[in-house]
Amino acid sequence: MTLQPLMLWGLAAAALPVVIHLLNRLRFRSLAWGAMMFLIRATRTSTKRARLRHWLILACRALALACFAYALARPLAGGWLGVTLGGRPDVVLILFDRSASMETLDPRRRLPKREEGLRLLASAGQLGGAGRYIVIDSATLTPQPVASPEALAGMQLARATDTAADWPALFRAAAEWLLKNQPGRADLWVVSDLQGSNWMPDSREWPGLAARLAGIAPRVRVRVLALPTAPAQDRALNLRSARARHAGDKNSVQVAMTCLQAQNQPGKIPVVMNLNGQRTVADFESQGARDAWTRTLAADAGLGWGFWELPADDNLRDNRAYFVYGGETPLQGLVAAEQPLSGRLLQFAVAPVNAGLRRAELSTPHQPLALAGQSCGLVVWQGALPAGAAAAQLRRFAGDGGAVLFLPPVTHTPLVVSNALNEFAWGEVQAAENTQPFRVTFWEEQEGPLEHTADGRSLPVAQLAVARRAALHLAPASGREAGWVTLASFMDGKPFLARRAVGRGVFYACATLPEPDWSDLADGRVLVPMVQRMLEQGATRYSPTEHALCGAWKPASADDIWTAAGSEGRADPLTQAGVYRCGQRWLALNRPASEDVFEPLSSAQVRGLLAGVDVTVTEEHVSAETGSATPSEIWPLFVLLGVAFLLAEAWLTLLDIAGETRQQGARP
Template sequence: MSFTYPWLLWALFAASIPIIIHLVNRWRHRSVRWAAMEFLLRAARETRGTKKLLHYLILALRVLAVAALVTAFARPLLGSFFGWGSSGLNEVLLVLDRSASMDARPDKTNSLRDTIPPLVKSTFDQLGSCRLSLLDSTTETITQIPAPEALADLTVSKVTDSGADIPSLLQKAIPYLEESASGKTEIWIASDMQSSSWRPNSPVWSSVRQRLAALSIPPAVRIMALRDRPETNRGIRITQAQINNGRLVLDMEVLRQGFDPNQPEEVPVNISVNNAVASSTLQLAGETTTVRKEIPLPQDKESGFGYVSLPHDDFSKDDISFFTFAPKPLANILINGPAGEAGKILSLMAAPPGLPGRKATMPNTVRSGQLNLSSQALVIWHGPAPRADMEEKLKTFIEEGGLVLFLPDDTAHGTRHQFLGVSWGAMETAPADEYFRVESWDRQRGFLRDGTDQTPIPANRLRAIRRKPLAGKYRVLASWDDGTCALGQVRAGAGSALFLTTLPKYSWSNLADGHLLLPLLQRMADRGAERFSSAISLRVNDPALPQSATDVPMRMDDAQGSHPSGSPVDTAGVYRLGAQTYAVNRPWSEDNPDQITDEKIHTLLPDAAISAMQGGVENPSLVQEAWKLFLLIALGCLLLEALLCLPKRTAKRPTPANRL
């Protein structure tokens, strides 16, 4: 229970007034013994206990009536969403999950997101004066909401085709809470409880708990859990689009949920290539069906775009998948460093024998200042730090979209010189018979992300005997088991620099086994080569989305009709920016229906209150006012007290005539 006007509860001291009056009345009377009254007192002594009980009951009713009246004036609010600590709120920070899965419509009418604004509005109508701020999962910025009723129509509250990162959002909320000094604040998290959004294995959670507890007024955290899901759903995604002998080859997966896996079915599908749509059918069986479609292309068409779509159901965001296709460009990889074991392993991992589209060079005879980086997809730098002239070339290369992987040199001392604000410390050696082990890495995005089938790369098999810790500011992509950084990333312009803390030499680590190094280099080479391709495939709100200071991305596909809208920051589709055409899709993790359990939530946020929310409820509210109930209680107490105070009816005395 909470109260709209909690300061009025100080008036509960008025409930002691009947007791004070009772005590004063007792003190006013003095007992005087009188022989004539002794007989009457003995006669009444046998009923004294009953009278005392009656007096105490009347006194209790008077106290309860005053207390109920005061409570009614304080306007109590009832509801499982609130506890006793919700009175006198100054601000509510609403953390809103705008991921694609929030567009599911369990009642076939309203989406999960549509449930939130009416709940917030009706609750604020009863909370009284309280400020509302919004932190959404797409822009990851805080917006002041002028009035709760405006929440439903704000662009920053609409569902997008992107994912969500709840721990990252809470981490961004903490500086705002520290600076705002709003007084008593609560954090409301509105989410469909999808595990991919909550990221229970994220190392950020421990920091979030510590920083929330360290605030001068720690906020209560309340979770609006929207766990309803459509009974059945189909989703489709393109895993690969490539050209083979003049034909477009599409590899796709169709996911089915809520259907009998032993019951096959035939489902219609639309395939659009360069906005020319053709219909086909897919034979589906089981929970996941892998399908390959080959489409003949005109002789003069080696690149293009398109989409594949299923009939709309109660979750339409996963009914469509976009793609682009073009001849795959050659990925040139430059490896700079001293000749030896590390260089050979790096060359082998960057361009494995038999893998087309890769070319690794080790220009040991060319001075670094004379290296030409304009045609390179990836630069691998190991050994001594680059000199001033080469450092400027590398920075320009990165800002233009190139990628550079830095590895430490094979010496015991650290480096004083920084590149993009990062340097290496002195070499550290693991204790005897022990190793440094990779324990956690970013499995959701980036170069160490899980595969399209959600299979993680075996990065936890990496063992190191020696390492050089990083100093400076960087984003951690992988961590050792003691929490220090194993792989860091610094963004600059359209590209990135990555920093490994160990070497692919068996005197340092087992990087040469390829558990982490091979997928890392291949993904970096693919990403670096994309800037030479006219076709790119990315995720909605991907940090690697092409940027331009002057141009705006133009929507190319006609999936939404002849005048499609949206931006690659929030809407899936095919876009063109300058000479680049790229497909943007929802994160595949949004197709995973797994939800985080309440028990797991309480391990991440031990004091969080979780309330299950349902859509489609008329006049929904998170709380209900209870002042009328307390008024009725006060009235009932007063009526009962009046009845108990009525004098008893005495037997009618007989008249003299009756006696005769």
């Protein structure tokens, strides 16, 4: 790769010595000669060494000229710039990663990876010379023309965001643009930290994408500028929940956060807690890589907002988590149960006081689900798994943000895999032997329906005595679909409670029933809080306050105008985390949790995803000596080589002359 490729024509000069040699051979002179016998002997016997020396001299001359010509072309030693210089494409599509993890500071340069990427793009643009540049950024996925990569640095579409990146979608957008516009020879310049959760290597979309890109003519070249350096010191804060509490005339908000750190260093961490603009600082104890912090803060009645913030580290973007709270939320549920007793118990668990905003309807699985027009947050389904319209209705309900709890049928049913319900099925019912019930020995206490109480006490899950249980056949994660996660399990490892995210909502599956011959769930000590938490989760969408993930959230109506709440300057709810307000509705947007754990793909994995495509991955690690990731010019090396070849040529020529001089001295 060279900075002055035109000078490569100078390499033809390397042929000059050979051409001159051949011309000399062609323009020979004829001479009638007498002493032919000596000449024949001379050419026949011992000219090999002389010939070799003369060819070496010729080679030295040619190589010296080639070195000088190549030095004039200003060669580069590898690196990102070297990779992007291979020819001039008609168009360069820049796929730019604006995810939150790109805000990680480079350990030496102290510059976010995103800005380092912009800097390297600008350098490549100065050297390149493509016909035009199109940028597709991870936040908007919209192809937009730019004058040059240098101009990108000042543009909105290159600014930092709190979103995650969807690389299959980015490549899909690029492939569609190429197929639609047919721009001629195209290069794809990919700028990314190779964050695994963004690239989604398990996605089933990759083979098709690679085939589409490989099928585009002329051949598309993919040049990946990888910035996979891990942060040296980074903690990330993520919201688990924020709930308003009312105890008599005292109002408070219970905030639960998760703190992740890559370095696993225990110690006290000062956390700034901002509640409705009031700033306080509290120390939290960090035990290691993952901490769950909960704090109840005194708050006024009504709606409110706040955020917690960690001290500055190598990624300022993942230090803050926002929350909103308050407002009257309808907590209504629907129980569809085969067993009347279970139905009544579950109805009580959903709505202990069946009045006002807290209601629970009871029906059977055979009746149509009356979900439309109601503020239903939870559906409890006890019995054989639904099929057909009912299954589709439940899935849609969960996709819109509702929660569904499945409980097993009392009778044994054949193993049926329900595609509509994400490959979940009930297995055989198993009874405990003798008088030893099944015991739940593990459950997730940090978050979820079985998390500990506001005052930090555990639910009495361990005291549950389960006499009968149904086997849960759960599908693992596939492609972009999240898999089932076991939240609680029996001693033998079989699941008691499992969860799967579906759209904005969630499916739960519990292995036993609140029937007397199944378990003692009916005592309510575990069942009621568990169901109540599921209901709260499913009813969140009816709350005037909403928590959502930045990038995944979209306004329900184009007429809604969301503005930043408080004094924070982030005003774009589509890309920036923060607290936003639209009329009486409040919204807290946070980064996706996947951005907080940095697990980059390897270069080989990236090449594997784009099998069949011309892919070059350049990992730009900062040089410890120079602090620079740009490749260096190596023309001085070629000048030195050229001089060395000339010296060798001179030495060989002198050897020749010395040999001749010795012989001349002995001549008559």
